[in-house]
Amino acid sequence: xxxxxxxKGDRAIEHIPATKDKALRINLNExxxxxxxxxxxxxxxxxxxxxxxxxxxTIAKAMSAYDKDFSDAIYGIEDDGRYVTESRLKKMLxxxxxxxxxxxxxxxxxSKLFFSYANTVATIDFAKQFKGHGWVGIRYQLDxxxxxxxxxxxxxxxxxxxxxxxxxxGILGVxxxxxxxxxxxEPKKLLRYLYDHLDKDQLEIDTINFSGPRFSHIDNRLMSLxxxxxxxxxxxxxxxxxxxxxxxxxxxxxxxxxxxxxxRPVTKVNxxxxxxxxxxxxxxxxVDKDNTLVVFEITLSNLRSEGEIDERDFMDxxxxxxxxxxxxxxxxxxxxxRVVEYFSAYTKAxxxxxxxxxxxxxxxxxxxxxxxxxxxxxxxGKLFYRDLKVFLYPMLGDDGEVINSENLKVHxxxxxxxxxxxxxxxxxxxxxxxxxxxxxxxxxxxxxxxQGKTGWESMLPAGIxxxxxxxxxxxxxxxxxxxxxxx
Numbered sequence: 001x002x003x004x005x006x007x008k009g010d011r012a013i014e015h016i017p018a019t020k021d022k023a024l025r026i027n028l029n030e031x032x033x034x035x036x037x038x039x040x041x042x043x044x045x046x047x048x049x050x051x052x053x054x055x056x057x058t059i060a061k062a063m064s065a066y067d068k069d070f071s072d073a074i075y076g077i078e079d080d081g082r083y084v085t086e087s088r089l090k091k092m093l094x095x096x097x098x099x100x101x102x103x104x105x106x107x108x109x110x111s112k113l114f115f116s117y118a119n120t121v122a123t124i125d126f127a128k129q130f131k132g133h134g135w136v137g138i139r140y141q142l143d144x145x146x147x148x149x150x151x152x153x154x155x156x157x158x159x160x161x162x163x164x165x166x167x168x169x170g171i172l173g174v175x176x177x178x179x180x181x182x183x184x185x186e187p188k189k190l191l192r193y194l195y196d197h198l199d200k201d202q203l204e205i206d207t208i209n210f211s212g213p214r215f216s217h218i219d220n221r222l223m224s225l226x227x228x229x230x231x232x233x234x235x236x237x238x239x240x241x242x243x244x245x246x247x248x249x250x251x252x253x254x255x256x257x258x259x260x261x262x263x264r265p266v267t268k269v270n271x272x273x274x275x276x277x278x279x280x281x282x283x284x285x286x287v288d289k290d291n292t293l294v295v296f297e298i299t300l301s302n303l304r305s306e307g308e309i310d311e312r313d314f315m316d317x318x319x320x321x322x323x324x325x326x327x328x329x330x331x332x333x334x335x336x337x338r339v340v341e342y343f344s345a346y347t348k349a350x351x352x353x354x355x356x357x358x359x360x361x362x363x364x365x366x367x368x369x370x371x372x373x374x375x376x377x378x379x380x381g382k383l384f385y386r387d388l389k390v391f392l393y394p395m396l397g398d399d400g401e402v403i404n405s406e407n408l409k410v411h412x413x414x415x416x417x418x419x420x421x422x423x424x425x426x427x428x429x430x431x432x433x434x435x436x437x438x439x440x441x442x443x444x445x446x447x448x449x450x451q452g453k454t455g456w457e458s459m460l461p462a463g464i465x466x467x468x469x470x471x472x473x474x475x476x477x478x479x480x481x482x483x484x485x486x487x
Contacts, residue, residue, distance in 0.1 A: 016196045019171050022178040023052035031144075032181060034115030035096045036062040038173075039071060040084065040134065041121040041166045045173025060100060084122045086246070089135040089152060092118040097139050097148060106144070114148075115140035117177055121155075121169060123162040132157040132165055133248075136173065138180050142214055149212025151180055153194075154246055156204040168202045184214055191226050206233040207246045220244045221318060222311055228300055228332055229309055235331035235342060237295070242322045250327070251346035255292040257281045257391075258329075258339060259354045263298060263317045264446055265474060266324065269356075269393070269437045270296075271461045274326075276430045277354035277391035284389070287350050296321050297339065300332040316473040320464055335368055337383040344386065351388045357395040357403050360427065364410040364418055380417070390427045396438045404429045452480025 017025070026032055027049060036046035036059065046062040049055045065071040071083065075091045082088070096116035104112070121134030137152035155172065157165045175194045183190040187210060194205065205227055210218045224236035224244050239245045259274055274294065282289050298317060300309070314330070321328050333339045336353060343351060362368070363383075369376045394404040401407075405427050410418045421427055440459045448456040449468065457465035468476050 016193075017178075019048060019174050019197055020052050022174050022196075023048045024054065026177060026181065027052055027054035027058045029181075030057060031111050031113045032058055032115065033060055033109070033112045034058070034117065034140065035060050035100065037092050037096050037116070037118040038062075038064050039066065039092075039118075039120045041119070041123050041162075041169050044166045044170030045117060045119070045177075048170055048174050060104075061096075084120050084134055086135050086152065086154070088120050089118055089137050092116075092120065093137055093139040093150070111144055113141045113144060113181075115177070115180075117173065119169065119173065123165045124157065124160060131160065132162075134169070136169070136176060138176055140180055142181070142184060146213050149180070149184070149214045150210070151176065151190075151215075152209050153205050154207040156206060157202075158204060159202050164202070168198060171197050172203065187215070187218055187223060188226055191223065191232070192230060195232070200231055204233050206236065206248075207244055209244055219315065222315065225309070225311065225314055225330060228330055231332075234333065234338075235329055237330075238318060238322060238328045240322050240325045240327060242319065245327075247329075248346055250293060251343060253291070253347050253349060255281070255287045255349045255351070256295060256343050256347060257292065257352040257354060258295045258297055258343070260297045260299065260336070260339070260359065262442060263296065263321060264313070264442055265317065265449075265460060265468065266320050266464060267437075267440050267442050267445060267459055268434070268461055269440045269442075271324070272434050272437050273354050273356070273391075273393040273430065276432055277352065277393070280391055280428070280430065281350075281352045281389075284350060284352075291349070293327060295329050296326045297329045297331055297333075299334060300330065301334055313474075316471075320467060320473075323463065323467060324461060335379060336363055337379045340383055340386070340388060348386075351386065352391055353388065354391045354393065354430070356393045357408050360390065360392055360405075361408060361410055364414040366411070366413070376414075376417070380421075384421065384426055388426070391430050392427055393430045394433065394438065402435075402438070446474055450475035452477060454481065 036043065038045060043062055043064050046059065049059060065074050068083065075088065075095055078085060078088055093116050096118065097114065100114050100116070115138060117138045119134055119136040121132070123132040124130065133154065133156045135152065135154055137150060139148045139150050141148055153176070157168065159165050159168060172194060175196050179190040179193050183193055191208065208223050208227060209220050210223060221238055221242065221244065227233045227236055235247060237245050237247045237250065257278060259270065261270055263270060278294060281287055282292065318328050331339065331342070333342065340351060366376050369379045372378045374381070392405050394402050397403050405422055445456045445459050468474060
């Protein structure tokens with residue numbers, strides 16, 4: 001089949017060009033000219049361009065420096081000695097681009113749009129224990145007088161056959177090059193088109209970064225949100241500087257303390273929970289402070305507003321958390337056990353979950369596990385099979401009573417199960433909390449902000465109220481405040 005059809009609902013909206021047609025269109029563009037450097041999975045991308053025809057005007061060079069000594073001689077030696085890294089990919093792109101600029105005269109080729117495509121990949125190992133991953137990128141021009149643009153992605157293979165992984169990589173490479181030149185003005189669509197003729201069961205894209213003059217307006221965190229929203233990956237992460245980071249890189253062998261919330265906005269309750277649970281976590285056996293990562297997690301369901309993801313709202317929350325020096329994760333994990341499973345793929349060290357009483361009560365609600373054949377017992381087996389501990393932050397009851405792990409109420413059928421985990425030290429109460437914080441609720445703060453009321457500032461961590469006012473986040477409108485104060 002030369003073409004497929006993209007379907008939205010029941011309505012066909014457009015045709016997908018065949019992989020060969022994409023490569024041919026690139027080849028027939030007399031201005032596009034560049035190099036292919038592929039390490040680790042064969043020359044799978046460039047072969048599509050050779051086979052499509054007309055490649056002599058497109059391919060300046062195709063190479064595959066498989067031998068490590070040759071690769072090091074060409075691109076230099078990595079500090080960590082590894083080859084399948086973002087740093088390696090960037091060195092490949094820079095080296096190949098510089099060679100083109102040196103060897104080809106701009107006077108002779110004034111209209112040429114130079115590009116360098118590269119990948120560095122490890123496919124599945126012989127024992128099939130490690131499925132493989134890689135970095136793929138393109139550095140390219142859209143105007144001969146402009147600086148270069150970069151699109152860099154990290155992928156994880158899901159197939160269990162090296163040959164199939166190679167074929168998948170080749171199709172992805174064609175999609176990336178085609179999208180870079182013909183869909184650059186619609187980066188959200190470009191992301192979706194990376195899966196043309198591919199299935200999400202074949203490939204996961206868990207990191208993407210755009211840079212360069214044509215992408216100066218792009219917020220890479222929003223692009224990461226699209227990866228989760230489109231089902232391309234389960235989770236994406238941002239460091240305290242607000243940059244996209246590869247989850248595997250920062251989670252690897254770490255002790256992890258995770259806090260889930262809406263953080264809309266982040267309040268003193270959240271930070272009080274964070275500070276006390278972290279101190280308790282660090283006091284645990286085998287938890288080294290220098291090897292511990294705290295993750296503030298927002299589930300995709302918490303990013304929805306009236307059924308659709310409010311991207312501006314997402315940006316507001318992420319920026320505020322990052323401003324407090326926190327690492328942020330956006331996931332599509334509704335259940336806590338899935339968060340733990342995700343972390344367990346990267347670390348075998350200690351884990352902790354900090355949460356409020358309501359969250360723990362929800363964990364013991366059977367309705368969330370009906371899709372599992374083993375029901376709640378299967379979920380709890382996945383949640384607590386490792387040395388995980390829940391740090392529980394109390395709440396105020398309707399009568400003003402402080403509710404903690406000793407007096408909270410779960411469904412009668414869950415009482416014995418709850419007692420089992422409580423008795424075995426899996427649930428511990430956070431001590432030393434600020435009693436005044438128990439009267440702070442983010443939904444009430446949000447309502448006060450949007451209605452122009454005052455007094456909410458004292459419920460937030462230092463500096464957060466000022467950021468909300470300065471950037472007019474969460475519906476803050478200084479005119480509303482004036483109207484409210486004058487009424």
